[in-house]
Amino acid sequence: MSVYLWLLLISIGVVSEERHFKFIFDRLTVKHFGEIVEELNYSLIQLNNRSYISANLLLKRDMYKIVLNTTMDFWNMDNKKTRLYRMRIDPCIFLEQIHKNRFVNMFTKSLFQHTAGQLTCPLKGKFNYTLNNWYMDEMDFPAFWPFGTFQAKTDISMDTKKTFNIMLRGRVAKK
Numbered sequence: 010m011s012v013y014l015w016l017l018l019i020s021i022g023v024v025s026e027e028r029h030f031k032f033i034f035d036r037l038t039v040k041h042f043g044e045i046v047e048e049l050n051y052s053l054i055q056l057n058n059r060s061y062i063s064a065n066l067l068l069k070r071d072m073y074k075i076v077l078n079t080t081m082d083f084w085n086m087d088n089k090k091t092r093l094y095r096m097r098i099d100p101c102i103f104l105e106q107i108h109k110n111r112f113v114n115m116f117t118k119s120l121f122q123h124t125a126g127q128l129t130c131p132l133k134g135k136f137n138y139t140l141n142n143w144y145m146d147e148m149d150f151p152a153f154w155p156f157g158t159f160q161a162k163t164d165i166s167m168d169t170k171k172t173f174n175i176m177l178r179g180r181v182a183k184k
Contacts, residue, residue: 026152028147028148028150028152028154028184029183029184030147030154030156030181030182030183030184031058031059031147031181031182031183031184032060032144032145032147032179032180032181033055033060033179033180033181033182034053034060034062034177034178034179035060035178035179035180036053036176036177036178036179037051037053037062037175037176037177037178038174038175038176039051039064039173039174039175040173040174040175041172041173041174042170042171042172042173042174043167043170043172044069045068045069045070045072045167045172046066046067046068046069046172047067047068047069047135048065048066048067048137049064049065049066049067050064050065051063051064051065052064059144060144060179061142061143061144062140062142062143062144062177063139063140063141063142063143064139064140065137065138065139065140066137066138066139067135067136067137067138068132068133068134068135068136068138069134069135070134071131071132071133071134072131072132072134072167072172073130073131073167073168074167074168074169075099075100075101075130075131075132075165075166075167076097076098076099076165076166076167076169077096077097077098077099077100077103077163077164077165077166078096078097078163078164078165078166079094079095079096079098079161079162079163079164080092080094080095080096080161080162081093081094081159081160081161081162082159082160083155083157083158083159084157084158084159085155085156085157086155086156086157093159094113096113100130100165101130101131104128104129104130115149115150116145118149119143119144119145119146119149120140120143123140123141123142123143123144124138124139124140124141124143125137125138125139125140125141126138126139147184154181155181156180156181156182156183157180157181158178158179158180158181159178159179159180159181160176160177160178160179161175161176161177161178162174162175162176163175163176
């Protein structure tokens with residue numbers, strides 16, 4: 010019995026171990042095309058040694074037949090590039106299923122915690138989709154994460170027309 014108690018204490022210590030890195034968002038750009046967007050606002054702020062993104066989106070009408078193309082690349086300190094993910098997906102199917110990529114799951118979980126309302130398909134017109142002070146919590150990630158820079162690119166198309174382009178650049182730095 011004492012072996013199990015010892016393993017439990019060790020696992021609690023590993024899970025609660027302080028992270029020696031932080032995620033910093035350096036640049037966010039969002040572009041929209043076509044006539045579907047009624048309102049789009051976003052901001053990136055640095056506050057208390059953390060990067061926060063807030064945004065709101067109001068569509069003129071419901072969005073059906075959505076395709077999301079997204080990639081995330083990471084460059085370590087030796088400038089070696091690693092592709093963390095590359096996906097072409099129907100976000101409606103993605104929202105209904107658990108994704109297999111662990112990093113995408115961590116990223117999505119963090120994003121959904123800061124989204125007002127439930128993301129469901131179709132995306133509704135005249136509904137204010139809001140993201141409040143989103144950040145990447147280091148405690149959601151493994152205790153070791155390499156330092157370097159990252160870039161996430163996302164293109165969203167509706168009815169085969171490019172509707173949104175989102176680019177997020179940042180870095181993993183020493184805390």
